[in-house]
Amino acid sequence: MNKICSQAPGKIILFGEHFVVKGCPALVTAVNLYAKTCIEERIDSKHYLYSKQLNKRVDLDSDQTDEWATSFRTIYRIISEQYGKPEGFNAILDSEIPMAAGMGSSAATAVSFTHALLSFIGYKPNKERVNKIAFEAEKIVHVKPSGVDNTIAVYGGLIYYKKGEIKQLNIEWPEKYSLIVVNTGIKRNTGLVVKEVLEGYNRNPEIMEKIYEAASLITEKALEHLMNKNYERLGELININHGLLVAIGVSILETELLVHKLLSLGALGAKISGAGRGGIVYGLVKREQVGEMIRTIKDMGYNAYGLQPVKEGVREI
Ligand code: MEV
Numbered sequence: 001m002n003k004i005c006s007q008a009p010g011k012i013i014l015f016g017e018h019f020v021v022k023g024c025p026a027l028v029t030a031v032n033l034y035a036k037t038c039i040e041e042r043i044d045s046k047h048y049l050y051s052k053q054l055n056k057r058v059d060l061d062s063d064q065t066d067e068w069a070t071s072f073r074t075i076y077r078i079i080s081e082q083y084g085k086p087e088g089f090n091a092i093l094d095s096e097i098p099m100a101a102g103m104g105s106s107a108a109t110a111v112s113f114t115h116a117l118l119s120f121i122g123y124k125p126n127k128e129r130v131n132k133i134a135f136e137a138e139k140i141v142h143v144k145p146s147g148v149d150n151t152i153a154v155y156g157g158l159i160y161y162k163k164g165e166i167k168q169l170n171i172e173w174p175e176k177y178s179l180i181v182v183n184t185g186i187k188r189n190t191g192l193v194v195k196e197v198l199e200g201y202n203r204n205p206e207i208m209e210k211i212y213e214a215a216s217l218i219t220e221k222a223l224e225h226l227m228n229k230n231y232e233r234l235g236e237l238i239n240i241n242h243g244l245l246v247a248i249g250v251s252i253l254e255t256e257l258l259v260h261k262l263l264s265l266g267a268l269g270a271k272i273s274g275a276g277r278g279g280i281v282y283g284l285v286k287r288e289q290v291g292e293m294i295r296t297i298k299d300m301g302y303n304a305y306g307l308q309p310v311k312e313g314v315r316e317i
Contacts, residue, residue: 002087005038006115008153008314010097011104012179012282012307013273015222015241016161018197018248019215020146025162027219027226028152029309031179035095035108035153036317037116042088047076052094060091071110071137078133079117086121098303100187102274106141107149110134115314127154130314142191144198156313160223171226173309178287180262180294183303184254186278193275197248208248215244235268235284242271250276258302259283265293 009030016026042048047060049072058069060076072091080086091113097105111134118125134150148161160167201208218241225234242259245251251259255272258281262270267283274280285293290306297304 002120003038003040004116004119005036005317006112006119006314007034007036007317008108008111008115009034009104009156009310009312010108011149011152012181012280013102013148014282015219015237016215017102017148017272017274017276018194018245018250019212019219020148020161021144021194021198022201022212023163024212024216025160025219026146026148027158027160027222028148029158029173029179030152030156030311030313031103031181031307032310033097033103033305033307035093035097035105035112037091037093037109037112039089039091039116039120042090045088047086047088048090049076050090050092052092053099071106071141072113074137074140075110075114075117075133078136079114079121083118083121083123086117089120091116098183098280100189100279101183102190102272102276102279103181104149104153104274106190107134107138108153110137111150111153111314115316119316127313130154143195145191145194152313154313157311158226158309160219169223169226174229174231176287177231178285178290179307179309180267180283180285180290180297181273181280181305181307182258182262182282182297183280183305184252184258184278185302186252186254188275188277188279190275193250193277197250200249211244211247215241218244231268231284238269238271238284239263242269245272245276252277254278255281258297261297261300262293265289265296267293 010033020026131154138145262283270283
């Protein structure tokens with residue numbers, strides 16, 4: 001029986017979320033948490049989608065309007081239109097990336113589904129094609145996505161992203177440093193937060209222009225510090241970037257608490273990553289500090305992970 005599985009990595013936006021929506025650059029890394037889709041042939045001609053995490057099933061050919069399935073329906077429709085309707089299948093989604101937290105779980109799942117479905121119908125998926133289809137799905141789910149989330153899930157590694165242009169950076173992540181990610185556990189809708197941030201921009205365009213300009217400079221400088229392996233200075237920029245995220249209104253009490261906790265425990269820098277209003281914060285830390293910091297944060301009742309950047313993007317497994 002024909003069965004294909006693909007996986008795609010989650011991500012941490014190191015610099016530039018939200019600002020990237022209006023064309024500023026972002027620096028983003030893939031991390032070692034994955035979303036997986038397995039597609040197996042059915043003996044009939046039905047097309048079912050299962051989510052292990054949500055414990056839900058939908059028929060992709062029906063008109064049900066389950067919000068969680070919207071992007072997968074879009075991908076299924078695009079692929080069916082372009083390549084013909086696939087044989088009957090069950091697609092099983094399984095992800096270790098926390099959902100709606102800012103780590104790219106929806107984009108990574110959509111990318112793994114696109115990759116697996118193209119392979120299932122006998123088309124050797126190239127990354128550009130997968131990215132294009134997954135971006136169409138992101139556009140349906142989110143109001144105005146920048147495309148950064150699907151791009152990092154497709155290409156992996158460390159990426160400088162600006163207006164759809166991708167620069168894959170050949171930078172070895174240093175052994176000595178790690179990223180600690182803490183999940184506030186507060187879920188939010190990325191599209192809605194992006195919409196409200198854009199409304200805020202439109203209310204105060206002259207001020208926002210300056211903030212967005214500063215955000216671009218931070219990302220450019222951060223790239224230089226990464227290249228020169230200047231991690232103390234990188235940490236400083238992480239903190240300034242967080243300040244700008246506060247200024248555009250995406251920080252809440254819990255994210256402030258966790259950013260300051262990470263800094264007081266010795267992180268070189270800490271900020272919100274992703275859409276904010278909950279979701280995750282990350283800290284740049286020395287590797288030897290990871291164990292102790294995670295224990296302290298877990299004692300406060302939060303989920304925390306020590307993550308490493310990974311090079312590989314979407315692939316068949
Ligand atoms: C969400 O992971 C990142 C945002 O910048 C939205 C986007 O880039 O589409 C908030």
